[in-house]
Amino acid sequence: MQSLSWDKDLQLEKQTFSNKDKDPGGCYVMFESLPSFYDGGHPSVVSKPFALSAKKDETLRSGEGVIYYLVAKRLFTTVEDVDSMMEFVNRGNQLFIASIDLDSVLLSRLYTKMADRYPSNIFGRLRTEEHFVNPALAPDTVYARDSIPEGRYFTRLDTARTTILGTDRWNRPNFVRIEVGKGQVFLLLQPSMLTNYFLMYKKNLNSLEKVAAYTYGYSAVYWDEFYKYHEYPQKGEFSQWSVLMRYPALRWALWLLVLLMLLYALFESKRRQRIIPDKEVLTNNSLEFVEALGQLYYQQHNNVNLVRKITLQWQEFIRTKYYLNTNSMDDEFIRRLSHKAGVPLAEVEGIIDSIHFILLADKVSDATLKDFYSKIQAFYLNTK
Helix, strand or coil, X not given: CCCCCCCCCCCCCCCCCCCCCCCCCCCHHHHHHHHHHHCCCCCEEECCCHHHHHXXXXXXXXXXXXXXXXXXXXXXXXXXXXXXXXXXXXXXXXXXXXXXXXXXXXHHHCCCEECCCCCCCCCCCCEEEEEECCHHHCCCCEEEEECCCCCCCEEECCCCCEEEEEECCCCCEEEEEEEECCEEEEEECCHHHHCHHHHCCCCCHHHHHHHHHCCCCCCEEEEXXXXXXXXCCCCCCCCHHHHHHCXXXXXXXXXXXXXXXXXXXXXXXXCCCCCCCCCCCCCXXXXXXHHHHHHHHHHHCCHHHHHHHHHHHHHHHHHHHHCCCCCCCCHHHHHHHHHHXXXXXXXXHHHHHHHHHHHHCCCCCHHHHHHHHHHHHHHHHHCC
């Protein structure tokens, strides 16, 4: 596992319990360790309420032998979520919840109560200890860490179906297993012992192995990334917007986008213009231009000027369409032009030879003019 290093000035009061957070208050170490306990890949990450996820995920909806991990500072659920959780456990699955403040709806369904005392901040200049009471785990069953205050503890339990698995240093139960139908619910009131800060201290990583040892055969493992971001009771139904709005950067981006859209609508409504009808574009391609130019000079019977104008027009066409330099119309130029235009090499050579002859001639006969014009016209018609 990748080693973690923290600055001397640790911000221990900031806990995210996120599977990607490598800071002291994250759960990166736990998430990366779970595959070794269950001999498989990483858990499937869930980012929506349990009830909604169970409707869309067939394994959560109807599977058996599934383990669902939920680690959060405070757990606020809905009646629909708790009903779905109990149905999930009753089929023969396991629900592991680590939170310092469990939802009253969930506690009432499990006939359980917690102490009213609640630490003012999750990390302080205190010390926490976790004692595993299973005799099979002795003698190394105590794990401790400074700078973490004690969590809460249970004051009432349904002893007929509850097993105490761990206590704090005052022997008060804070880690229990509750039988629900064919499955089990694990409740841990000290989520800080699952953070990087606790697990990376001395041999505390062994405590995670002992916690996982209470779970049995599995078919799939899930990791919750939804409830840890809700610091207050949920109101209304879950939507995709609630996921986006819980991240400050996305929330500001969305509000900025709404503001820009309103400004655009406001100014756009003030600058409406009359629609300008489409105007037919006049055609003026190279072939038509050459024909018009030829008629003009032919009527004046100025063959020299005519062939030179046609040559200049043809050279401009070559430079514009094929990006070839017409200053030096040598053998290399002829070969490249023939290749790009798709015109036989002999036809291009004929045009170039005519141009060389015309540029040196003092007079151009009508027959020479017609022959040159025919070659140029054929080039325009056959070029690609």
